[in-house]
Amino acid sequence: MQTQVQKSGNKATIRLAGRFDFNAHRHFRDAYESQLSSADVKEFEIDFGQVDYVDSSALGMLLMLKEKAQASSKAVALVNCRGTVKQVLDIANFGKLFQMR
Numbered sequence: 001m002q003t004q005v006q007k008s009g010n011k012a013t014i015r016l017a018g019r020f021d022f023n024a025h026r027h028f029r030d031a032y033e034s035q036l037s038s039a040d041v042k043e044f045e046i047d048f049g050q051v052d053y054v055d056s057s058a059l060g061m062l063l064m065l066k067e068k069a070q071a072s073s074k075a076v077a078l079v080n081c082r083g084t085v086k087q088v089l090d091i092a093n094f095g096k097l098f099q100m101r
Contacts, residue, residue, distance in 0.1 A: 001051075003031040010042040017050035020085075022057040032065055036072050044069055049080035054088050066097065077101055 001024035002017040012035040020028070035041045044065065048054075066076050077099040081089055089095070 001027055003027045005031050005035065007035070007038075007041065010040055011045055012038070012041045012043070013045040013047055015047040015049070019053040020048075020051050020058040020061075021053065021055045025057070025061060028061050028065075032068075036068055036074070041074060043075045043077060045077050045079055047079050048082070048085050051085050052083075054085050059088075059092055059094070062094070062098070075099065 001020055003024075004015040004017075006013045006015070012032070014028075014031045016024075016028075018024075032044060035044065046062070046065075062076075062078070069076050078089065078094065079101045081100060089100070094100070
């Protein structure tokens, strides 16, 4: 999986591409950890536009990010979810846990 972080105003967008699975753990963590301590970041936007696969470990990583973000008074939104990725997130009821756009 590839990650790209872009900061705009008070939002940090993490663009993901490829398979979001256990092998992506380090890349995903590295992408958000540097922004957790940034006082001007108030929201994480996780862009799934180019993700073609997610598994249960990816869901766990998203929950871990949400927990850490909430501890730092930051929000997390999942954007551009489509196809099988959206189906997995819907089955896991992530729409009730995350803002989805």
